Amino acid sequence: MASANDQAERESLLLRVFWMLVFTLVWYVAEVVLAVVVILQLAFRLVQGKVNFELLQLGNSLSQYLAQIGQFGSFNSEEKPWPFSDWPTPIAANEQSSTSASPADRAAGA
Numbered sequence: 001m002a003s004a005n006d007q008a009e010r011e012s013l014l015l016r017v018f019w020m021l022v023f024t025l026v027w028y029v030a031e032v033v034l035a036v037v038v039i040l041q042l043a044f045r046l047v048q049g050k051v052n053f054e055l056l057q058l059g060n061s062l063s064q065y066l067a068q069i070g071q072f073g074s075f076n077s078e079e080k081p082w083p084f085s086d087w088p089t090p091i092a093a094n095e096q097s098s099t100s101a102s103p104a105d106r107a108a109g110a
Helices: 002-048 053-073 093-099 103-108
Strands: none
Touching: 002 053
């Protein structure tokens, strides 16, 4: 009976290794897409003087997606990222600032 459990666990681990390899490839593609978003956002800022809201949301959710891949790949999560779970919802800028202090706030001792 123990060997059947060992075999099931080994098969489960092999399946996880497969998905880790797939998500590693997805990571590299998403990394390039995020780099393009960063460059486009910089161009919008330089040309129009303000950021593009759609690119802002895409960059936010793509960053969260990369974090999910990292969590799965490093065994911190058993949940596989998108398309097996929902795509991350962009976090509003005011929600992000309430969870972490900015460098200026930390320097001021806030």
